Amino acid sequence: MLKRTVRTIFAAALAALLILNAGVFAVGDGTGPAAYTNSMTLAKGFTYQNDISYTPAGRRVETFMLENAAGSPVYPIVLACDTIYGGMTITQIINYARAQGYHVVGSVNADFGYWDTRIPCGMVVEDGIYKSSPEGNNAIAFSEGGAFTSFMPEVNITLQNETAGESVSLTHYNKTRSDGGGLYLYSEYFSTVSTRTTTDGWFVRFKVLEGEMSVSGRMTLEVAELIDGQYNSLVIGKDNLILTAADASELQSEFEKFSVGDRVTLTTACTDEKLASAQWISGCGNILVSEGGVFHSEWWDSTITDVNPRTAIGIKADGTLVYYVMDGRTTASRGSTLSQLAQDMISMGCIYAVNMDGGGSSTMSLLLPGKSAGTVVNSPSDGTTRAVSSYILFVTDAVSGGNAEHLFIGEDGKFILCGSSAALSSLATDNTLKTVAAPADTVMKANLGTISGGVYTAGDNAGVDNISLSSLSTGASGTGSLHVISAADTLTVKNAQTGRAASSAILEKGETLSLAVTAQYMMRNVYMDKTAVKYAVEGDVGAITEDGVFTASGTAGAEGKITIDAAGLKAEVGVKLAFEFEDMEKHWAAEYVKTLYEAGVVNGMTATTYSPDTGMKRCDFVLMLYRAAGEPVYEASASFTDVPSDAYYARAVAWAEANGIAQGAGKGIFDPAGTLTREQGFTFLYRSLKLLGVTHSEGDESRLDIFADGAQVSDWARVPAATLVSLGIIQGTDGSILPSGTLTRAEMAKMFCVTLYRT
Template identity: 30%
Template sequence: MKKSTKFLAVSLAISVIIASFSGFTYYDGFGNVYLDSEKKIFDGVTYHEQIGVNGTHGLEHAFFVQADTSSGNVKPMVFNGEVRSMATVGTMAQYAEQQGYKVLAAVNGDLFDTSTGTPKGLVIHNGNIVTSGYAPDRVVAFDSQGKASLQYVNLSYGLKGTLAYDDTSTGVTQKVQAPFSAKIDYYNVPHGAAKGLHLFNRHYSSSTKTAGSCIEVVVDCGSQDNMQLQIGKTVKGTVKSVNVDTHNTPIGDNEVVLSTVSGSATASQLYSMVVGSPVEISVSDNANTGLANATEAMGIYYSLVENGNVVTTGANINPRTAVGIKSDGTVILYAVDGRKTNSKGLNLVELANHMKALGCTYAFNMDGGGSTALYSRLPGKENTAGIKNTPSDGAERKVSNALLFVYKADNGGSSAQNLNLYPSLTLAMPGANVQINSYASNKLFETVSLPGTVGYTVENGNGSITGNGLYTAGDTEGKVNITGTCGDISGTTQVEVVKSNLSITPSVTKLFLNAGQSSDINLSVKSGPIDVVSTDKTFTWTCDQNIGTIDGNGLFKAGSQNAQTGNIYATYNDYKITIPVQVGSMSVDFKDTANHWAKTYIGSLAARGIANGMGGNLYLPDSQLTRAQFLALLAKTLDNVDVSKSSPAGFTDVPASEWYYNYVNWGFENGIVSGMTDTTFEPNANITREQMCIMLCKFATSQQLVLPQKSTGINFTDQSAISPWATNYVNTIVGAGIINGQPEGNFQPQGLATRAQAAKVIYVYLNVRDGITKK
């Protein structure tokens, strides 16, 4: 049977739930975990996904990578691009690979100034300080052995140089030179209101990017190595030029530039520095914290866990990025989805508790929200790391830095050393089929060709598997290990066979069809929030004899008699689904539709309470339809939906006193509609044909309904007139056969839809949703 409908709701009123399900494992902060998968992706490195239900927020989806960074196999690396440039984590990973590394995993890093890209905290790469950060506090640091630690930042940057000034103490003006020292306030941080003394080098940008009247002193350090700042090291150079009333001075590869605004406390000192005189710049760790041993370091946003204790507060729920350190030194890169998907995100306390539950004795919150991004490479399937979470902005946000796990690119050879089986973990009902696929990788877990045919075995005979890897689940509940063997290499994966504590949702909750029509009914099965692979043959299908017949795959065919009512039944063990059926759809007749082409569509929808008349037993079929009216039609196609419970959308032209107020709120909350502007919806504006396609397509998506495409490559004579943002939606709805073009071959995208046209669209949509086919 073709399965085109999937409903994501954890539970619906029509779902059958025999018992509450507590999840396979409970994690503090996260909740009951229903899917917990793990995949080895490198020596000492594993990739994990967890999907669960938080008792307060609902669905949660987390992704994390655990790595032994002290073994020497994996190198932690903080992205070291220019401070004044921002990039996605994916771009940073590509850059690392261009430098001769292979990226296993990466997450976005520290909070940053979105206008300049400057991170909040200290950044160190290869022992060199990239920036002091604009508000340094604490960092997650890695020493030369890859050991991770939390370090407090208490650094000072000192300047020593030579001043030239006029000495009049003897009564005769003389030019005198004298040494001076000063504190450098910021390193590779843009000018701000503090009017401090700033230092820049090529880690910052190709120029100082300052504005207004500044004094900027260029110091030649002789080489790129000599211009690097390190804790405990003194940078030595020579004054190359003193530039007065200037700004945006170029920075050479071997140079550093001292900069301050004119009139600041240090302006006169920079003004008086002597060209050709020596300069010393030092960095001191005032607290002797051990930060001097750090080869990589990156600022954190909040500390979450210290010495195994939760040390944070905060109730705001957001997508989150975190870095954790376990008691054995293992480091975790972590992300949890929010906003863009059904995953809700976590607050800081919940995040801290989840990191602690994962074994972290130290954990740090990084920049989250729209910045959250986690990359990982899956062995055999991917040669480069790919994004695994869903960014809440809909696309990756450019950020200031990232923490990457890499290894030095080497010739891993073409010899297969590992066999990697996918999917990592699947839930399935007895009798359901799960396709297992195998991929080979070399000693570095890089993709290579399979050396031969893969043979499969199933643990304890719980089910069977073909030579092509098609596993049929057995009847014993629990996890089943499936092993693949190819020559001298082997690998395993798991399928969880589930029989109880399920929620079962039919693709249709009520069925309206005419005599002789058929409906292909599908069942969506879940364990908590997780889809369970099932087959319709697992269920026993019956129906009342007067309404028709149904086969073992859930294909119902209405009988030859109209005006019949009854039920379809699907049973499995103690589960029973009942679907009411009306054969020969009831119809409501309006005075103005008796001879109208849309009479059948209008009458059927009116009988089902979806379409309403306009008073006086009139439907006004050829009147135009408003945006709010079409949205109301969509809402009424659903059972047990209370639109009054939706949160206010906040549109200024949708007052609470209007009939459409709750419908607009419901549509906005479910992503079906958006405003015509940020503050207005225009509920009484007549809906266009392309707007109807957009709304209908988003409605189907909100219901997790995949519209089957009957035709592709559609090209109307006025194709170019379809708005660019509507093209994909129009193609999807037209491809599903729900809306057609005009007889002349055009679509008329900006044409106004009538009430009759809308009735036909909804009628056909319901047939597609309910799998109804003609006689």
């Protein structure tokens, strides 16, 4: 693989600003100007945009954004999974919401949650029902009138015992009860299992006679049960509320204010009166932007201000909502600081913005054209989607008409090299974003290139080619974009048969090597015609076709190279014509030796002989291990007194000693020229497994019982030998493992091949 320098890539990315789509959302004042932008209008007032930017240091940042305008048929709701306790992945929450009757077209993670319980840290209101308390956290609210942020609201709960004339006040609602936390209230929305309390305490069960929990309202209750004593949790049940405190809180006097049968009035009052009108509320992290400027950065959570993956929500002056997910913690995307995130939100025109749960929780899923289910569009830093506490889901109440309304190209946003071609597919969705059949009379038109028979051919000029689509019979229309580039930033050359990277090859006369060459730009594949790849051969080593099929010819030992010129870049594949070992013809280890020789792990004893049945020297075995590991750079010398610093094996032995592979033969020596026994070879290879990329479990010593001489394996070699047996690396000879026998060069080749190329 050949790559330009970071500075070159960054310069190219900045140049790519010239090819931004017209009318897309400006991003990047914090993380850097967008070098790539692709926007897709999925429905009226509901637009998805993907951006790639580069920091001044050349670090890549990839973001995923939704804009949801006021008046769109798509609107946000908040769901804290099926119950407050426990989390769901983004796919699970979408399936759950659909089971509840919602037509979900997308989702993004929402509030921070407690790691062990996945209970949201902040406030939850679902369709007007108050389900969890804010606990001093900020909130973002959604209603038909728009969205707004709330700075550290609190909901005060009062239980007025109308029968006894007593009252109790609290704020904790559907949160984990702590011993010193005071009073807690639980509803059926918390858990279908129980209060999940883990220490002893008292409980008052109320039956709900009238009303529903809201952030500002009134309910009528009746005391149904009093429980005091050795109880650490209680089933909540439908239409019940549970008031509780841990014994350690010493609040027995509050328990004594209630008797079975008492009538109780529950009232809630929110410190932010605006929240009373909100239909959906989610807790959130720091408020980043308020009234168009950065909001009190000195108040931000210092534990998360550094570079991380991010999720944020912004509100524009016209009420448009911006949902922003940023990948991070990878070479493909750095992430951002909170300060950079705030600047990004301001650059997009947000006058208010809040930070949501980030890190491995940052996830966005969309119902994309051509898909029947949601697609996670970003790459969560955990490598998979995480179960989190709550989500914003995008839903529509529209009834599916089943007719095509919006048209798209399946290749939207792809890179294509000037002069190259790509087959285009047309996709269609109806008024609910459901994929339907594209009209047969769909017509596609390009601006920079040409389209004929559904095949797009890029012109000679770089830029964004906006493809228009229309159907006369249905009236459906849409646009798509292809990003035309004049040069890539990376060439990847692989062996077409094995799929492995091809930077060098050792070939026998008449042997062929098929090359597969692809181009990448900004870490994405580029459409490139095969005719755009030019091959040449330097040296008397063979010839190559226009399709990249090289045939070796010439004198054994000759060296040369294949040069590749494509997409403005050059790459090389070194070629060496193999010596043919005369003593390996028809030998049982011929393929193993050939494979290792071509990989540069082994050499012959002479130009024409390998000596397969000759015993291995200790130094040569370690040298071959070193080559198999990729010859890592290691400058220190070995401590063994019998390993000269200028010996051909010196660096390999030093590396092996540093990694615990070679531990010497005693008395400070390594005995490099000593003949290697089989059990010594087993041990050296066993100690190298992790460095060779082989994951394994320790082998049970009983695995050696299958060999007639298994009991003869030395104590220090028993686990290594058993491990190699369990991995299928060694099988023994005629029912014996021959631990003290000499390890031959042929046996070494088989052991190495099985280890390195396990399937």
